[in-house]
Amino acid sequence: MKYFKYLSLVVVASILFTSCADDDNQVAVDPIPVGDYVTGFFVVNEGPFGGSGSISFIENDFSETTNNVFATVNPNDDIGSFVQSAFFDEERMFIISNGSNLINVVDRYTLEFIAQIDAGFEVPRYGVVLDNKAYVTNLASFNSTTDDFISVINLETYQVESSINVNNIANHIEAYNGKLIVENSAFSDGNSVSLINPSSQLVEEVIEVGDGLNSMILENNALYTLSENQFSEVNLNTFSINQTIDIPNENQGAKNLRLHQDQVYYTLGNSVYTNSLSNLSFTEEAIFSYDTNLDFGTFYGFEVQDNRIFISDAGDFASNGNVFVFNLNGELLFETEVGLGPNGFYFNE
Amino acid sequence: MKQNYFCITLVALCWCLTTYAQVNLNAIQKLDEVVITNKLLTDFSTGQKLLKLNDSVLQHNPANLTDLLNFNTGIHFNQNGYGMVSSPAFRGTTAQQTAVVWNGININSQFNGQGDFNTLLNPTMQQINIQPGGGSVIYGTSAIGGSIHLESKLKFNNATQHFLQTNYGSFNTLDTRYQLQHAVKKWSFNFGVQRNTSDNDFPIQQSDRNNINGKFNNNSIGLDIAHQLNPKHQLKMYSWLFLGNRNLSVIRPSDTKSAYENQDLRSLLEWEYKHQKWRSTLKMGYLNEEFVFIENTTREDDFTSNLAETFLTQYNLQFKNEKWVFTGLIDANTAKASGDDLQEDRRDVAAFAFLAKHKINSKLTLQASLRQEVSNLYNSPILYSLGADYHISKQYEMKFHTSRNFRIPTFNDLFWGSTTSSGLLPETSYQVEWGHHISLNNFHFSATGFYNHIDDMIRWIPNENAVWQPENVDKVRTYGAEIETGYAYKWQAHQLKWNANYAYTVSENRETGFQLRYVPFHKITSALAYSWKRWAADTQIIHVGEVFTRSNNAAEATISAYTLQHFGFRYQLLSKSPKINIGARVYNLWDTEFEGVENRPMPGRYFQFQFSLIL
Numbered sequence: 014m015k016y017f018k019y020l021s022l023v024v025v026a027s028i029l030f031t032s033c034a035d036d037d038n039q040v041a042v043d044p045i046p047v048g049d050y051v052t053g054f055f056v057v058n059e060g061p062f063g064g065s066g067s068i069s070f071i072e073n074d075f076s077e078t079t080n081n082v083f084a085t086v087n088p089n090d091d092i093g094s095f096v097q098s099a100f101f102d103e104e105r106m107f108i109i110s111n112g113s114n115l116i117n118v119v120d121r122y123t124l125e126f127i128a129q130i131d132a133g134f135e136v137p138r139y140g141v142v143l144d145n146k147a148y149v150t151n152l153a154s155f156n157s158t159t160d161d162f163i164s165v166i167n168l169e170t171y172q173v174e175s176s177i178n179v180n181n182i183a184n185h186i187e188a189y190n191g192k193l194i195v196e197n198s199a200f201s202d203g204n205s206v207s208l209i210n211p212s213s214q215l216v217e218e219v220i221e222v223g224d225g226l227n228s229m230i231l232e233n234n235a236l237y238t239l240s241e242n243q244f245s246e247v248n249l250n251t252f253s254i255n256q257t258i259d260i261p262n263e264n265q266g267a268k269n270l271r272l273h274q275d276q277v278y279y280t281l282g283n284s285v286y287t288n289s290l291s292n293l294s295f296t297e298e299a300i301f302s303y304d305t306n307l308d309f310g311t312f313y314g315f316e317v318q319d320n321r322i323f324i325s326d327a328g329d330f331a332s333n334g335n336v337f338v339f340n341l342n343g344e345l346l347f348e349t350e351v352g353l354g355p356n357g358f359y360f361n362e
Numbered sequence: 363m364k365q366n367y368f369c370i371t372l373v374a375l376c377w378c379l380t381t382y383a384q385v386n387l388n389a390i391q392k393l394d395e396v397v398i399t400n401k402l403l404t405d406f407s408t409g410q411k412l413l414k415l416n417d418s419v420l421q422h423n424p425a426n427l428t429d430l431l432n433f434n435t436g437i438h439f440n441q442n443g444y445g446m447v448s449s450p451a452f453r454g455t456t457a458q459q460t461a462v463v464w465n466g467i468n469i470n471s472q473f474n475g476q477g478d479f480n481t482l483l484n485p486t487m488q489q490i491n492i493q494p495g496g497g498s499v500i501y502g503t504s505a506i507g508g509s510i511h512l513e514s515k516l517k518f519n520n521a522t523q524h525f526l527q528t529n530y531g532s533f534n535t536l537d538t539r540y541q542l543q544h545a546v547k548k549w550s551f552n553f554g555v556q557r558n559t560s561d562n563d564f565p566i567q568q569s570d571r572n573n574i575n576g577k578f579n580n581n582s583i584g585l586d587i588a589h590q591l592n593p594k595h596q597l598k599m600y601s602w603l604f605l606g607n608r609n610l611s612v613i614r615p616s617d618t619k620s621a622y623e624n625q626d627l628r629s630l631l632e633w634e635y636k637h638q639k640w641r642s643t644l645k646m647g648y649l650n651e652e653f654v655f656i657e658n659t660t661r662e663d664d665f666t667s668n669l670a671e672t673f674l675t676q677y678n679l680q681f682k683n684e685k686w687v688f689t690g691l692i693d694a695n696t697a698k699a700s701g702d703d704l705q706e707d708r709r710d711v712a713a714f715a716f717l718a719k720h721k722i723n724s725k726l727t728l729q730a731s732l733r734q735e736v737s738n739l740y741n742s743p744i745l746y747s748l749g750a751d752y753h754i755s756k757q758y759e760m761k762f763h764t765s766r767n768f769r770i771p772t773f774n775d776l777f778w779g780s781t782t783s784s785g786l787l788p789e790t791s792y793q794v795e796w797g798h799h800i801s802l803n804n805f806h807f808s809a810t811g812f813y814n815h816i817d818d819m820i821r822w823i824p825n826e827n828a829v830w831q832p833e834n835v836d837k838v839r840t841y842g843a844e845i846e847t848g849y850a851y852k853w854q855a856h857q858l859k860w861n862a863n864y865a866y867t868v869s870e871n872r873e874t875g876f877q878l879r880y881v882p883f884h885k886i887t888s889a890l891a892y893s894w895k896r897w898a899a900d901t902q903i904i905h906v907g908e909v910f911t912r913s914n915n916a917a918e919a920t921i922s923a924y925t926l927q928h929f930g931f932r933y934q935l936l937s938k939s940p941k942i943n944i945g946a947r948v949y950n951l952w953d954t955e956f957e958g959v960e961n962r963p964m965p966g967r968y969f970q971f972q973f974s975l976i977l
Contacts, residue, residue, distance in 0.1 A: 061911065063442075063613060063961045091614065094961075114616045131616040135658065154657060154664050156702070330823065331879060332914035353912070 048122030050082065055359040056314070056325060056336055057108075058352025059095045066096030066110055067352040068124075071336065073319075073362070075347040078336075083108065083119070087126040092117055099359050102142040102168070106359075109137045109149065116140070116149065118171060121361060133164045133173025138199070142168070143188040143211060150183035151176075152199060158182050163193070163209070177214045181207060187231040189249050192217070194236060198226035201268075206238065208252050218252045228270035228279075239270035239279060244293065260295040267295060269315040278317045285315075285322060285343065301343025316358040321346065325355035397516040397550065397588050399598060399632055400466035401643075402500050402678070403491060405687055406717050408729035409749025409763030411797055411810060413492040413846070417515075420487065421527065421974065426558070427490075428479040431510070433887060433902045433928070435492055436844050436865035439479065440880050441958040443611040444965055445562050445578045448480045452494050453812055454840035454869025454881045455507030458769050458820075459789065463501050463511045465600050465630055467647050470504050472670035472697050473704075475772035481606045481624060482512065485539050485554025486584035489513040494844065495812065496765035496793050499715055499733040499747045502693065503770045506791045506816065514600055516550040516588040517543065524977040531947075531970030535560035548590040556582045562611070564965035567955040573963070575619040575659070578608040594637055601629040609659065613961050621656040639683050645676040668701025670773060684721070691715040691733075699773040707777050711737045711770075727751045740770060743790055761797040761810075766790065775820055775832040787834050791816040807847040814840040838878065840869040855895045862888040876915045880959065882907040882923075896934040898945075903927045911960045924956035932972070940977040946970065 053072040058080075060066030068083045079085070083092045093110025100107050106121040114134040118127040140149035147166040154160050161183035164173045182203045185196040193209040197219070203226050208218040225241025235255065236247040242265050244258040260267055264281060271278040278287045284299035303311070303324060313334065314325030320341055327334040334355040338347040403412070415434060428448040432439045440457070441448040449457030462469050462477030464484075470477055490512055497505035525541040539556040562576030584602040591597060604626040612619055627650040635642045649672040656665045673696045680689045693713040700706035717731035729749040735742040747765035754760060771786040797810035819836035848861035869881040877883070884907035891900035905925040912919045932945035946969065953967040 061960060063959070064911075065961070093614065094617070112617065113614045114618060115614070134616075135618065154661065156657065156664060156666060329821075329913050332912040332916060 046122040048120065048124070050124055050361060051122050052362070054318075054323075054361060055082075055099065055106075056351045056355045057096050057099055057357045057359065058334065059097070059327075059354030059356055060112075061331075061353055063094060063112075064353075065092055065094060066112075066354075067092065068096070068099075068108065069336075069351040069355070071349065071351075075338070075349075078349040078351070080350075080352055082124055083117070086124040087119070090117065090126045090129065091115070097137065098139045098357060100140040100142065100147070101359070102147075105168075107140055107142075107147060107149075109140060111136050111138060111152075116147075116166070128171040130166060130171050130173065133166075133176065135162075137164065138183070139185050141186045141188045141193070143191070143193065145169070146211070148177075148186060148188070148193055148211065150179075150186050150195060152183070158203075163195070165211070165214075175214065177209060177211075179207060179209070180216065181205065181219070183207075185229050187229070187236075189231060189234075189236075194229075194231065194249075196226065196229040196238075201225045201227045201241065204240065206236065206247065220247060220252055220254065222247065222254070223257075227268050230270055230272050232272040237270060237272060237277075239267060241265055244270070244295065258293055258295065264295045269312060271315070271317040273317040273320075278322070280312045280315055283311050285324075285339075287341075300341070301339065303337065303339075314355050314357045316360075317341075318358070318360055323358045325351065325358070327354045327356070330354055397518070397596070397598065398489075398513055399600070399630075399645075400463065400491075400511055400513055401641075402466065402689065402691075402717075403463075403493065403511055405680070405682075406500060406689070406719060406729060406731065407493060407749075408719055408727050408751050409761045409797075410493055410495050410497075410795070411761065411799070411808060411846075413494075415490040415492070417488040420490070421525075426480050427482045431479065431490070431492070433904055434861075434863075434889065435887070436494075436846075436863040436885055437492070437508070437510075438865070438867075438882060438885055438906070439958065441480075441962070441964070443573070443576060443959075443962040444564065445480055445560060445576060445608065446611055446962070447478050449476050450479055450510065451881065452507030453814060453842065453844075453865075454867040454878060455791075455814065455816070456819075458772070459504060459506035459791075459816075461497060461501045461503070461505035461509040463509050464602070464628060465512070465514055466645065467630060467649075467674060467676070468501050468503065468505075469626075469628060469649060471772070472649075472651055472672060472699055473653070473668060473772060473774045475504060475769060475775070477510070481580065481604060481626070483556055483558060483580050483582040483604060483606075484512055484584055484602055485541060485556040485582050486514050486552045486586050486600075486602070487512045488515045494810070495763060495795050496747060496767040496791070498745045498767035499717065499731045499765065500691070502695075502711075502713060502733075502735070503768060503788075506767045506769055506789070506793075506814070514552060514584075514586045516552055516586055516598070517545055518548070518550050518588070518590065519545050520547065521545055525974070526976075527972065527974040529970050529972045532968035533561050533564050533965070535562070535970065550588045552584075552586040554582075554584045556580075564968065566963045567953075567966050569963075571615070573965075574612050574615060574617075575609040576611040578606070580607075581605045594635055596634045596636075598632040598634070599630070600632075601627075603627050611962070618657065619659045621659050622653065623656075624651070624653040626651050639681055641680040641682070643676075643678045643680075645674070645678075647674040647676075648672070649674075666702035668699065668704055670697060670699040672697040686721075687717075687719040689715075689717040691717070697773070699777065703778060704773060705777040707739075707773070709737060709739045709773075711735055725753045737770070739776065740786065740788055742770070742788060743768060757800055757802055759799045759801075761799065762795070763797075764792075764794040766792050771820060771832065779831075786820065786832060787818045789816060789818050789820060789834070804850045805848070808845070810844045812841060812844070814838075816840070837872040838869060839872050840867065840878075840881075842867040857891075857893045859891045860889070862886070871913070874914070876913060877910055879911055879913055880909050880921075882909045884923075896937070897931065898933075899929075899931040901927060901929045906958075919960075921957060921960060924954055926954055926956070927951045940975050942976075943972070943974045945972040945974075947972070 056069040058067045069080045070082045093113030093115035095112030097111040108117045116130040136152040138150045149164045163177040165175045167174045181197040184199040187194045195207045197203045197205040204224045222238040222245040223240030223243030228239040230237045238245045242260045246255040248255045269280040284302040286297045288297045313327035316323040322339040324337045457476035494508040497509045523543045529537040537558040541554040544551045559579040563572040582604045588598045610620045630647040633644045652669045654667040675694045677692045695711045698708040713735040715733035719729040733745040749763040752760045768788040768790045770788045793814040795812040799808040816838040818834035845864040851858040865885045869878040886905040889902045908923045930947035936942040
C-alpha cells in the first residue's frame with residue numbers, strides 16, 4: 014500500500030501546482046490528520062447476498078477493532094451491497110460496492126459522508142485517483158470480456174463524466190506517470206495488462222503476461238504480475254517485459270503477489286512464501302502455513318505492510334470472517350473478528 | 363393496538379371452539395368416479411401423515427402456491443420478495459430436499475433441484491397432497507424433508523362444468539383462470555388456462571420508495587384427458603405448459619436490474635391395466651425446462667439460456683388383496699442439459715423398487731420397501747422405508763415411520779461453469795418419525811415427532827479463484843414436532859371450520875451445533891372459516907419465528923419474528939347455473955412490516971377482489 018503514499022504525493026503535487034501555486038510556501042508541511050480513523054487500517058467486508066457490506070477499522074497497535082464503521086458514522090447512508098474495494102486521495106476514501114453499482118465518498122479520517130455516486134457504473138471493481146479525477150473499472154456484462162469500461166469521475170461534481178472502453182477485461186487499476194495501467198484479468202481469467210492514456214481515452218499498449226493472471230503490483234517504478242505459470246516484470250517506461258520467471262508445475266496456483274522491502278511475497282494453498290526479488294524461483298520454502306478451522310475463505314484478503322503480514326479469512330461466507338496479523342517470521346501477532354466476506358486491507362497512514 | 367386485535371381474534375377463536383365442541387357434523391366425501399394417477403401415494407403412506415388441500419381450498423386462495431401452502435401448512439417458505447423465487451422447506455431441510463411431484467412424477471428442477479413455488483401455476487390441478495417426511499423410495503431424489511403432490515383429477519360423470527375466476531387487487535395484480543371439465547361416456551377432459559400478472563410495486567414500509575423491478579407475469583395452460591378403453595384398460599394423458607416472465611426485485615435503485623424467464627413443459631402418458639387383483643401401470647413422461655436470465659434489463663439481447671430435458675419411463679406392477687399389497691417399480695430416467703452456463707451432459711438413472719404392505723389385523727398395518735438406483739454420474743445408496751399404523755382405538759391412531767432418503771447433485775451442481783464437480787455425492791438422510799392422531803367426531807388432533815440425520819449436504823462455496831463451487835460439506839441433524847388440529851361444526855345454516863398448525867423445528871449443523879440459517883424454530887398457522895347461507899368469511903393467521911441469517915447464529919444478524927393476519931369474505935350472488943360468487947380479501951390486515959429473507963421486504967396491507975362463476 015505504499016502505492017497510496019506515492020499516489021497521495023502525486024495528488025498533492027498536482028494540487029500544489031494548479032490551485033495553490035500562488036500561495037505562500039507553507040504547504041510543505043503535511044497537516045496532521047484529525048479523526049477517529051487515523052492510526053490504523055480498514056478492512057473491506059463484502060457482506061451477504063442482497064444485504065449491505067461493511068467496513069471494519071483496526072488500530073495499528075491492535076488496541077481496538079471497530080466493525081461497521083461506515084454505518085456507525087453515517088447511519089442514514091447506504092454503503093451498498095458487495096463492497097468490493099476502496100481507494101483514496103489525500104482526504105477522501107472512495108468505497109466501491111459492486112452489487113449496487115455505487116461509490117460512497119467519505120472523509121478518510123473521520124469517515125463522514127461526502128457524496129454518493131450512483132450512476133455510470135456496472136459491476137465496478139477497483140479505482141484510482143489521477144489529476145483530480147477518479148478512474149473506476151467496471152466488468153459490465155459477465156458474458157462479455159470486451160465490454161468492460163472505466164468510469165471517469167469528476168471529483169468536484171461527483172458525477173461520472175465519461176467512460177473509456179477497455180475492449181478487454183478491466184479489473185485492478187493503477188496510475189503511473191499520468192497513465193492508467195489496467196489488469197485485463199478477473200477471477201484469474203485473463204492474460205494481459207493495458208496502458209491507457211486518460212487524456213485521449215485510448216488504449217495505447219497491451220502487453221501479454223501469461224494466462225491466469227491473478228495479481229498486479231506497481232512498485233519501484235516497475236510493474237510485477239503473477240499468472241498461473243509465470244511471474245513477469247514489466248518496464249513501465251518502455252511497457253515491455255523486463256524478465257519472466259516460470260513457475261514450476263507443482264507450484265502453480267501461487268497467488269496474492271506482494272512486494273515489501275524488496276522481498277516478494279505470495280501465497281499458495283494455505284501457506285505464505287517469500288524470497289528476494291533477485292532470487293525468486295517459486296520453489297521457496299513456506300514462511301508459515303496458516304491453520305484455520307474455517308475451511309473455505311482462506312486468503313480472501315492478503316497484504317504485507319510495515320513488517321507485518323495481514324490475512325483475512327472469509328470462512329464459510331455465511332458468518333463473519335476473521336483477520337490475522339503475523340510478523341514476517343510467521344508468528345501470529347493478532348487476530349480479530351470482522352464483517353462478512355473480508356476481502357482487503359487499506360492502510361490509512 | 364395490533365396486539366389487541368390479535369388477542370381479540372384469538373379469544374373469538376377459542377370461544378367458538380368451546381361453545382360448539384359438542385355438536386356433530388358428518389363430513390361426506392364423494393370419491394367414486396374420480397380418476398387420479400398417483401395411487402402409490404395413498405397405497406404406501408403407512409406410518410406417515412398425509413395432508414390434503416382440495417379444490418375448494420385452492421379456489422379460495424391466491425394464485426401462487428407459496429401463499430396457499432404457507433398459510434395452510436407448517437412448511438416454511440423462503441421468499442426472495444413477493445412473487446420472486448420461493449423455496450419451501452419441510453422440517454428444517456432445504457428446498458432441494460423437498461420433492462415436488464406432479465401426478466406421480468418428480469418435477470424438481472434439473473438445474474437447481476428445487477421447485478420454485480411462485481412458478482407452479484397449474485390450471486388443471488385440483489388437489490394438493492402434502493406428505494412430510496421421507497419418500498425417496500417411491501419418488502426418488504429430493505424427498506427428504508417431505509413431498510408436495512400436485513394432482514389432477516378426471517371425472518367420468520357425463521357432465522360439463524365451466525369455472526371462471528378473476529382476482530384483481532393492489533399493485534395491479536390480476537389473476538384469471540378458466541377451467542373446463544367435460545366428460546362424455548368413456549372420455550373425460552379437463553382443460554385450463556391461467557394468467558397471473560402484477561406490477562408488484564408495493565410501497566416499502568419505513569422508506570420513501572416502492573418495490574423496484576418486481577413486475578411479473580405467469581401464464582399456464584393445461585390439458586388432461588382420460589379414456590376408458592374397456593373396463594380393464596384406461597389411458598390418460600396430462601400436459602402442462604408454464605411460461606413465466608419475471609423481473610427480479612432489487613433493493614437499491616442503482617442495483618443492476620435483472621430479469622428471468624422460464625418455460626416448463628411437462629407431459630405424461632399413462633396406460634393402466636386392471637384385472638382382478640392385479641394392476642399394471644406404464645407411465646412415459648417428457649419434461650422440458652428452459653430458462654433465460656437477462657443480467658441487465660437495459661441490454662435485452664445479452665442473456666444466457668439453459669435447457670434441460672428429461673425422458674422418463676416408469677413401470678409399476680401391483681398385486682392387492684385384502685391383507686397384502688405388493689408393488690414392483692422400475693424407473694428409467696434420462697436427463698440432458700445444456701446451455702450457456704452449463705457444460706453439456708446427460709444423466710441416466712435406472713431405479714428398482716419393491717414395496718409391500720400387510721394388514722395384520724384391523725388395528726395394525728405394516729409396510730416395508732426398498733429402492734436401489736444406478737446412475738452414470740453418482741453412486742446411490744440403498745434406500746428403504748418401514749412404516750406402521752396402529753389403531754389403538756377408534757379415535758386414536760399411532761403412526762411410525764423410518765426411512766433412508768437422498769437428493770442427487772443437480773446439473774448446476776455438476777456442470778455449472780467451466781469445471782466439473784465430479785466428486786460430488788448425493789445428500790443422504792436417515793429419518794424416523796412417530797405420530798399420534800386423535801379424531802373425535804368433527805375434531806381432530808395430531809402430534810408428530812421427527813428426527814433427520816443428514817450427511818453430505820451440498821453447499822456452494824468459493825474456491826481459491828473466488829469461483830463458487832459445490833461441495834459435500836455439511837452434516838446436519840433436524841428434529842422437532844408438528845401439531846395439527848382442526849374442528850368443523852355445522853348448525854342449521856351455519857358452518858364453522860377451524861384448523862391450526864404448529865411446527866417446532868431444530869435444524870443444526872452437527873459439527874458446530876448452530877441452527878441452520880433461515881430455519882425458524884417456530885411456525886404457527888391458524889385458519890377460521892364461517893359461512894351462513896350465502897355469506898362466508900374467513901381469517902388466517904400466520905406466525906413465523908425469528909431466523910438467523912448467519913451460520914454462526916450471530917445475534918445481531920437475524921430476521922425478526924412476524925405475525926400476519928388475512929381476512930376475506932364471499933357472497934353468493936347466484937346459487938344455480940351459473941353459480942356466481944363475489945368476494946374480497948385483505949392481506950396483512952395490520953400492515954405488519956416483515957421480510958422473509960434478509961433485505962427482501964414484503965408488502966404491507968393489500969387487497970384483492972374476487973369474482974367466480976361456475977356453470
